[in-house]
Amino acid sequence: MPSLFDPLTLRGVTLRNRIGMSPMCQYSATGGQANNWHLVHCGSRAVGGVGLVVVEATAVTPQGRISPYDLGLWNDAQVEPLARIVRFADEHGAVTGIQLAHAGRKASTRRPWEGGATAPVTEGGWEDVMAPSAVPFTDGHLVPQALDRAGIAGIVRAFTDAARRARAAGMRVIELHAAHGYLMHQFLSPLSNQRTDEYGGSFENRTRLVREVAQSVRAVWPEKLPLFVRLSATDWTEGGWDVPQTVELSRLLKEDGIDLIDCSSGGNVSGARIPFGPGYQVPFAEQVRREAGIATAAVGLITEAAQADEIIKSGRADLVLLARELLRDPHWPLHAAQQLGHGEPWPAQYLRAAPKGTVPVRKGP
Ligand SMILES: Cc1cc2nc3c(=O)[nH]c(=O)nc-3n(C[C@H](O)[C@H](O)[C@H](O)COP(=O)(O)O)c2cc1C
Numbered sequence: 060m061p062s063l064f065d066p067l068t069l070r071g072v073t074l075r076n077r078i079g080m081s082p083m084c085q086y087s088a089t090g091g092q093a094n095n096w097h098l099v100h101c102g103s104r105a106v107g108g109v110g111l112v113v114v115e116a117t118a119v120t121p122q123g124r125i126s127p128y129d130l131g132l133w134n135d136a137q138v139e140p141l142a143r144i145v146r147f148a149d150e151h152g153a154v155t156g157i158q159l160a161h162a163g164r165k166a167s168t169r170r171p172w173e174g175g176a177t178a179p180v181t182e183g184g185w186e187d188v189m190a191p192s193a194v195p196f197t198d199g200h201l202v203p204q205a206l207d208r209a210g211i212a213g214i215v216r217a218f219t220d221a222a223r224r225a226r227a228a229g230m231r232v233i234e235l236h237a238a239h240g241y242l243m244h245q246f247l248s249p250l251s252n253q254r255t256d257e258y259g260g261s262f263e264n265r266t267r268l269v270r271e272v273a274q275s276v277r278a279v280w281p282e283k284l285p286l287f288v289r290l291s292a293t294d295w296t297e298g299g300w301d302v303p304q305t306v307e308l309s310r311l312l313k314e315d316g317i318d319l320i321d322c323s324s325g326g327n328v329s330g331a332r333i334p335f336g337p338g339y340q341v342p343f344a345e346q347v348r349r350e351a352g353i354a355t356a357a358v359g360l361i362t363e364a365a366q367a368d369e370i371i372k373s374g375r376a377d378l379v380l381l382a383r384e385l386l387r388d389p390h391w392p393l394h395a396a397q398q399l400g401h402g403e404p405w406p407a408q409y410l411r412a413a414p415k416g417t418v419p420v421r422k423g424p
Pocket of ligand 1: 082115236289381384
């Protein structure tokens with residue numbers, strides 16, 4: 060079995076190690092465009108040694124943003140600021156991917172540090188929030204409009220167009236966001252999807268949108284580049300989306316040309332009781348990997364080098380994604396390498412801070 064610092068090859072892309080930066084919304088964009096903050100946020104983790112940087116949830120339409128400050132890829136002007144991030148990460152040996160997203164009924168909210176309530180139009184919010192059914196996320200959220208057939212076709216097109224732009228920006232991985240209670244997850248879960256047409260009801264119908272998006276994006280995304288899907292393996296709520304359905308969908312997504320399932324959970328039911336603890340979502344990555352026969356990423360409260368290494372060495376996942384721990388320590392991979400006795404190359408500029416005898420040096424531009 061490989062270990063944390065062994066490279067991972069998916070299609071024609073090789074990550075230098077099995078550590079990725081999980082997508083993290085920064086709520087810091089104007090007009091959906093990345094700026095210096097995003098460059099430094101992603102760039103510092105590339106310098107810190109991750110193999111993969113996944114740029115935050117990036118909306119495929121303006122209405123699909125969680126907040127007015129989300130990144131977007133619905134127009135061509137949004138491409139170059141992302142390309143700048145890709146070039147910088149490349150110079151430091153990290154592959155850059157992007158998470159494409161639509162917030163559905165969870166759209167148009169204030170930033171978390173402003174309380175996260177519905178954003179009024181006077182603050183840049185919007186009222187035409189879309190979902191599978193007219194069921195709000197909570198009482199405090201807007202009541203969404205149920206998408207009609209043309210609207211659903213428009214969503215598939217928007218993901219596909221955004222994927223083309225992601226390629227133009229030089230991205231080498233796309234992750235489709237079908238987790239955390241956002242639009243595609245809303246279609247998957249019977250708790251948010253009450254449709255009676257071919258997009259609701261049966262498992263086949265509820266999974267139709269995700270599969271259509273996956274197939275359509277795969278058709279424009281180069282054969283040699285990998286495509287991920289992030290799923291919430293369970294709603295942690297009786298009668299909701301669950302692990303057996305996640306395994307079955309993962310099998311189908313593999314047939315659709317998806318290369319890796321990023322196994323998260325929750326987000327579709329407010330107040331769900333989630334048993335948070337170290338590595339609490341790793342069993343999902345392990346089960347999907349084993350039963351669906353597809354590569355997986357483990358995410359969620361992975362903070363220790365030995366813990367991350369064990370997840371890879373025991374074959375429970377192919378990749379670990381870290382979020383908050385990389386905010387605390389952008390150089391986590393370099394520190395983890397030191398702890399695990401692995402000679403990860405440091406940036407030349409920082410060599411004087413590296414452990415004694417560190418070779419080889421990773422050269423800057
Ligand atoms: C600031 C912040 C922003 C996040 N934004 C996203 C996002 O854009 N897309 C997503 O799928 N998950 C998002 N998440 C969830 C993380 O990617 C990750 O799944 C979660 O934090 C658990 O990992 P951790 O315990 O390592 O933080 C976010 C988390 C944080 C802390």
